[in-house]
Amino acid sequence: MKKIVFLAFMATMALTMSAQQELFGGAKGSPQVHGDNTVSFAIKAPQAQQVELQLDFDKPVAMERDTAGIWRHTTQPLAADLYLYNYVVDGVKTLDPDNVYIMRDVATTKNMFFVDGAQSRYYQALDVPHGNVSAVWYDSPTVGKRRRMMVYTPAGYEQGKQRYPVFYLLHGSGGDETAWLHQGQAAQVLDNLIAWGKAVPMIVVMPNGNVDEHAAPGSDQRGLVTPTFAHEQWMEGSFESSFHDIMDYVDKHYRTIRKQSGRAIAGLSMGGFHSLYISANQPKDFGYVGLFSAAIRPGRDVHSPIYDNLEQKLATQFNKDLKLYWIGIGSNDFLYRSNEQYRALLDRAGHRYTYVETTGGHEWRNWRRYLTQFVPLLFK
């Protein structure tokens, strides 16, 4: 009997292994990252007329068919980073059947892989102590909903009694409370920075910035809806004005440092916009502010006291207790010009900030990088 069980397991296992052995001559994993940082892709599609590889940083590349019907492509050496890709088989977008690691961006899914090296080691799960990550439901009386956030507590939190600073980390339009954990690899970034002594242990709170939803698509009563940028309430002040509900919950349920020097807030795109206005409206709450490719101005039809009198609010916010105001953006970002205007406004008022300009545009490659640069500056 036991023999049958074992044979059944082994047969399934053999099937799994054989697909990859066929593609890469015995090597495991898909794609294959070589020692020189070139990367080989292979997909078996004997009946296909055309197969393309779509890497996240490049135009689609036509793959070449071998005599066994396996389509192949090997890249130039790639910089150490996290990469996404998919295939296009006879015009149909296809995830790699041999790679289970899939990342979602709004309504698009792609496979992922790492090219190992200094920058990508921030993003990988390494042999270091790991923090816990929890999906936490909290009441938001201000918007009248029970909502979900993700909370990272650093390794050691459960064993000790000490209080920790809190970093509120906000997603962009089309994102949700899971975005920084998945696309941003935030738990790995924090685990590694803390283990390497480059960042202090901190709690990271990742709320859902779309006040018309309870939780990420698929995790609330809307069911398996297609994720979208469209929201009934969108950058109109509700999230900012309900933010104290989140802070109240966190300060009540976690061992937090409950003062300005123990709180940071940052976000990407819409989350940068949220961070700008939350911190400007609560000038005594945040010692550290980060705007990653931030949207700056509300829409013309939006009227909320949250967005009124910005310059006056900034004049209050920029004082000796504001330890860091950090602005990062890529030179090709479609928000570059509005960020330039915002920096000019800060300059005119004599407000001091840190500015980091990178290559690239409005993309996760930059936001992950900004996270690795911003976190080491906090709470020191």
Place this chain on the structure above:
Amino acid sequence: MKKIVFLAFMATMALTMSAQQELFGGAKGSPQVHGDNTVSFAIKAPQAQQVELQLDFDKPVAMERDTAGIWRHTTQPLAADLYLYNYVVDGVKTLDPDNVYIMRDVATTKNMFFVDGAQSRYYQALDVPHGNVSAVWYDSPTVGKRRRMMVYTPAGYEQGKQRYPVFYLLHGSGGDETAWLHQGQAAQVLDNLIAWGKAVPMIVVMPNGNVDEHAAPGSDQRGLVTPTFAHEQWMEGSFESSFHDIMDYVDKHYRTIRKQSGRAIAGLSMGGFHSLYISANQPKDFGYVGLFSAAIRPGRDVHSPIYDNLEQKLATQFNKDLKLYWIGIGSNDFLYRSNEQYRALLDRAGHRYTYVETTGGHEWRNWRRYLTQFVPLLFK
């Protein structure tokens, strides 16, 4: 400026929406579940020669091409349940480009959808209070590793002071600590059963049963490895003999009821095997035991005191403090015969147990169903 942002967002959004409108004439979501429980599938593949639909309960079905190059199939009415599927486009396994909901089983990924109704409502996120779910790292000194488990705490846990019973829920071979949450929809099942008054609020602990790994593939220092059934240590006693490390952590860090009547253990396949031997070796620890399509006997070459003298151990375990010993299996399960032999052994010894036989085989459809039947029997 704001206008550009808005236009960029809307353009991306429009792209997302238009794909589905094209497939289904304006209706959202993929696939389309109709009022009569028939389900329509559609994928645009104008260049393809052949497209098949693979549903998880059936043989592959050839889809039909319309004049626009969209391939379609509509099923017969389906019973309310959670279903998985993928397409095969010209011989290549393809996930649905219009469905972001993906479930992994060992090294295979498929898309998911619900047909609404009594059985599937257990599995769906509904408008009920939700428990929190945490990825928790704990030390296991017995195996010399820091390991990860998933912990569900019921809605209200954070607000009160009361103690809760604990249900240890174990995955099968090829699975990991995430299996019951994803494939088993365990958090949704618990949320719903508790909200409907069919189950008492409880903590559910889902450990990783593969002692040679720290955490699920992709979440520890092995990197983005291909998940496999093969483990260096496999059903040879190490997990069972280290289980007290998990219980110690849980009892120390959660408000648990620390006695037999407040503890249950159950699992599927290898996890049923683990539940059988953990509970037999710790006869005073578990008031409730569940074997879901359980493996029964260790391999012939395995020698561990964990597996010795089973009948003697069962004679100790089956006493008045054992409230429930539940065995469930499908009539087509390849483990049916060994379960039959095990029941005969229990019968000969006069040990009383609950037996549920269903249709179907060694499959998640059954294990989800067993969970919905087992949980209401606990801690009452």
